[in-house]
Amino acid sequence: MAGTGTALKLGLNSQLSPFSLFPNQHCSSPVTTTSSSLSLKVFTNKRLQNHKPKAVLSTERKTEGREDGRDGEKYDAIVIGSGIGGLVAATQLAAKGARVLVLEKYVIPGGSSGYYTRDGFKFDVGSSVMFGFSDKGNLNLITQALAAVGHKMEVIPDPSTVHFHLPKQLSVRVHREYDDFISELISKFPHEKQGILQFYGDCWKIFNSLNAMELKSLEEPLYLFGQFFKKPLECLTLAYYLPQNAGAIARKYIKDPELLSFIDAECFIVSTVNALQTPMINAGMVLCDRHFGGINYPVGGVGGIAEALANGLVNMGSEIQYKANVTSIILENRKAVGVRLSNGKEFFARKVISNATRWDTFGKLLKEEELPEEEKNFQKCYVKAPSFLSVHMGVKASVLPPDTDCHHFILEDSWDNLENPYGSIFLSIPTVLDPSLAPEGHHIFHIFTTSGIEDWEGLGRKEYEQKKETVANEIIQRLENKLFPGLQSSIVLKEVGTPKTHRRFLARDNGTYGPMPRGTPKGLLAMPFNTTAIDGLYCVGDSCFPGQGVIAVAFSGVMCAHRVAADIGLEKNSPVLDAALLRLLGWLRSLA
Numbered sequence: 001m002a003g004t005g006t007a008l009k010l011g012l013n014s015q016l017s018p019f020s021l022f023p024n025q026h027c028s029s030p031v032t033t034t035s036s037s038l039s040l041k042v043f044t045n046k047r048l049q050n051h052k053p054k055a056v057l058s059t060e061r062k063t064e065g066r067e068d069g070r071d072g073e074k075y076d077a078i079v080i081g082s083g084i085g086g087l088v089a090a091t092q093l094a095a096k097g098a099r100v101l102v103l104e105k106y107v108i109p110g111g112s113s114g115y116y117t118r119d120g121f122k123f124d125v126g127s128s129v130m131f132g133f134s135d136k137g138n139l140n141l142i143t144q145a146l147a148a149v150g151h152k153m154e155v156i157p158d159p160s161t162v163h164f165h166l167p168k169q170l171s172v173r174v175h176r177e178y179d180d181f182i183s184e185l186i187s188k189f190p191h192e193k194q195g196i197l198q199f200y201g202d203c204w205k206i207f208n209s210l211n212a213m214e215l216k217s218l219e220e221p222l223y224l225f226g227q228f229f230k231k232p233l234e235c236l237t238l239a240y241y242l243p244q245n246a247g248a249i250a251r252k253y254i255k256d257p258e259l260l261s262f263i264d265a266e267c268f269i270v271s272t273v274n275a276l277q278t279p280m281i282n283a284g285m286v287l288c289d290r291h292f293g294g295i296n297y298p299v300g301g302v303g304g305i306a307e308a309l310a311n312g313l314v315n316m317g318s319e320i321q322y323k324a325n326v327t328s329i330i331l332e333n334r335k336a337v338g339v340r341l342s343n344g345k346e347f348f349a350r351k352v353i354s355n356a357t358r359w360d361t362f363g364k365l366l367k368e369e370e371l372p373e374e375e376k377n378f379q380k381c382y383v384k385a386p387s388f389l390s391v392h393m394g395v396k397a398s399v400l401p402p403d404t405d406c407h408h409f410i411l412e413d414s415w416d417n418l419e420n421p422y423g424s425i426f427l428s429i430p431t432v433l434d435p436s437l438a439p440e441g442h443h444i445f446h447i448f449t450t451s452g453i454e455d456w457e458g459l460g461r462k463e464y465e466q467k468k469e470t471v472a473n474e475i476i477q478r479l480e481n482k483l484f485p486g487l488q489s490s491i492v493l494k495e496v497g498t499p500k501t502h503r504r505f506l507a508r509d510n511g512t513y514g515p516m517p518r519g520t521p522k523g524l525l526a527m528p529f530n531t532t533a534i535d536g537l538y539c540v541g542d543s544c545f546p547g548q549g550v551i552a553v554a555f556s557g558v559m560c561a562h563r564v565a566a567d568i569g570l571e572k573n574s575p576v577l578d579a580a581l582l583r584l585l586g587w588l589r590s591l592a
């Protein structure tokens with residue numbers, strides 16, 4: 001690593017372009033790693049060995065034309081975007097025997113679950129808290145997604161999910177062991193012991209029901225009815241909780257307003273809204289998986305997950321192309337048949353799956369089309385959540401008190417600020433678990449807080465840079481005051497990303513963090529699944545059921561792959577039951 005002074009200078013000056021969260025191709029960046037990421041791995045899985053690898057690095061490497069995707073049905077599916085949602089859909093389909101083409105706008109896979117490197121530090125772009133990464137149960141969807149392409153990642157168990165630092169000096173550590181967490185919470189609210197046990201007890205009812213089921217597409221009737229037949233109690237439990245929210249259930253058992261605010265903070269992490277707006281199924285899933293399978297960090301960083309999935313996809317004979325910016329979805333007779341890139345190239349397939357958000361899919365990739373009723377309903381119930389400001393820093397290790405946890409949530413003075421822009425701060429220090437991510441004697445601080453794009457628009461370049469510096473420094477100062485004395489002076493590298501950064505590099509409308517209910521939702525009832533009103537077009541990712549979160553989008557990918565596989569004849573299907581179920585689901589959504 002360069003000397004400390006040099007690194008700081010680089011961090012603050014030469015690399016802080018308006019969109020400096022991500023690398024350009026001249027610096028130490030994922031670009032270098034991409035080519036090696038496409039190198040072949042030796043798999044023991046027999047079926048993978050039979051596939052001929054076909055790595056395609058960029059659109060320049062191939063000449064494509066209309067006939068390429070169409071005649072002979074070369075591609076069964078095209079996936080727009082390689083976020084975890086898109087990659088899981090693609091790899092699951094490939095594992096079922098489909099031929100898939102993934103088109104990614106950026107230079108590496110992963111979207112919000114990507115990474116970048118600077119001066120010996122390896123930063124996760126977004127997600128650092130990994131659910132679904134254990135080796136037991138049915139809900140370890142990340143482990144399963146990797147296994148489907150013959151890959152297993154080494155993980156480091158996190159002894160706690162998050163350390164909450166809340167108003168009135170309330171400090172709660174969410175221990176990996178459920179009993180330790182519950183005892184700590186009860187010790188802070190002894191008068192609410194019963195309420196605490198009942199609320200988290202309901203969460204376990206949901207988790208255990210989910211964990212007992214085989215997870216596939218809820219839009220596929222043969223599977224859904226089969227599950228009702230095999231696991232009636234579990235399905236009825238889930239159906240009961242499907243339209244409910246965590247806040248309403250918490251209020252049945254708990255009266256203490258401070259404890260209810262704590263439950264709000266628990267839910268805010270999951271959904272960026274309070275408990276009254278958080279679907280109970282999602283709360284149950286997350287608040288229990290962290291104790292059942294635990295939170296596990298992949299050795300080498302989160303970016304390795306997407307790289308392994310992309311490698312696996314290629315090893316199974318499917319393709320991924322980078323720097324492939326899809327600008328429109330091609331329709332024929334109101335059926336999606338292919339996509340067009342910004343360079344004019346066209347690709348065709350039997351099905352098109354969009355991992356862009358529903359706002360981007362219907363607002364940009366299909367902008368000529370009138371918005372279908374279903375999407376109008378979705379937009380009536382859900383708005384784009386604000387984006388976020390992120391600060392990635394390299395700091396001297398001496399600034400960390402002994403036994404510092406990996407993940408922190410900080411809300412200092414008033415519960416009223418929980419959902420306000422810049423109100424609460426998320427901090428991950430992944431080097432606590434995996435020191436290899438930073439040069440010796442250093443740690444990574446990955447800080448983020450909610451922020452709307454409107455705060456960052458209409459500024460001149462200099463003003464924009466100054467504002468980034470000012471806002472980031474305020475956040476850092478708050479962390480220094482609350483937890484890390486001397487933080488400012490321990491920084492050796494700093495990169496600030498704004499909502500504009502996230503809009504540009506993740507191609508998400510307004511840089512949104514994901515969908516957020518407009519009012520009080522009926523649980524998950526209004527959340528659309530993967531099919532759309534356009535024949536042949538499917539959506540996947542966080543604007544689909546069950547919403548935001550890496551494990552949530554992985555589930556969305558599993559569901560999408562199953563529905564598409566049934567539609568192209570790789571899984572059993574029943575067109576008559578399909579039509580009936582899709583109508584029933586549409587009607588249920590209209591009740592929300």
Ligand SMILES: NC(=O)c1ccc[n+]([C@@H]2O[C@H](COP(=O)([O-])OP(=O)(O)OC[C@H]3O[C@@H](n4cnc5c(N)ncnc54)[C@H](O)[C@@H]3O)[C@@H](O)[C@H]2O)c1
Nearest residue numbers: 081083084085105111112126127326356507541542548549
């Ligand atoms: N745990 C955390 O700290 C954390 C932080 C940030 C994000 N996340 C999670 O990650 C989830 C997002 O996953 P996702 O799979 O829905 O999507 P994503 O936004 O991660 O990925 C979408 C991908 O599609 C690509 N793309 C979009 N439009 C395109 C186009 N027109 N042409 C080609 N490529 C295009 C983007 O470049 C990106 O790589 C969010 O729900 C969020 O919860 C978690």
Ligand SMILES: CC(C)=CCC/C(C)=C/C=C/C(C)=C/C=C/C(C)=C/C=C/C=C(C)/C=C/C=C(C)/C=C/C=C(\C)CCC=C(C)C
Nearest residue numbers: 129235238239270282285407408426427428546548549552
């Ligand atoms: C169909 C009908 C009508 C009915 C029937 C009934 C049934 C059967 C049902 C069923 C259902 C199901 C299966 C469901 C499922 C679900 C699921 C799986 C879910 C999941 C979810 C998940 C989630 C939500 C997740 C999330 C996560 C997140 C968001 C995370 C985040 C994190 C962060 C932000 C980090 C933080 C940081 C710090 C603190 C630093």
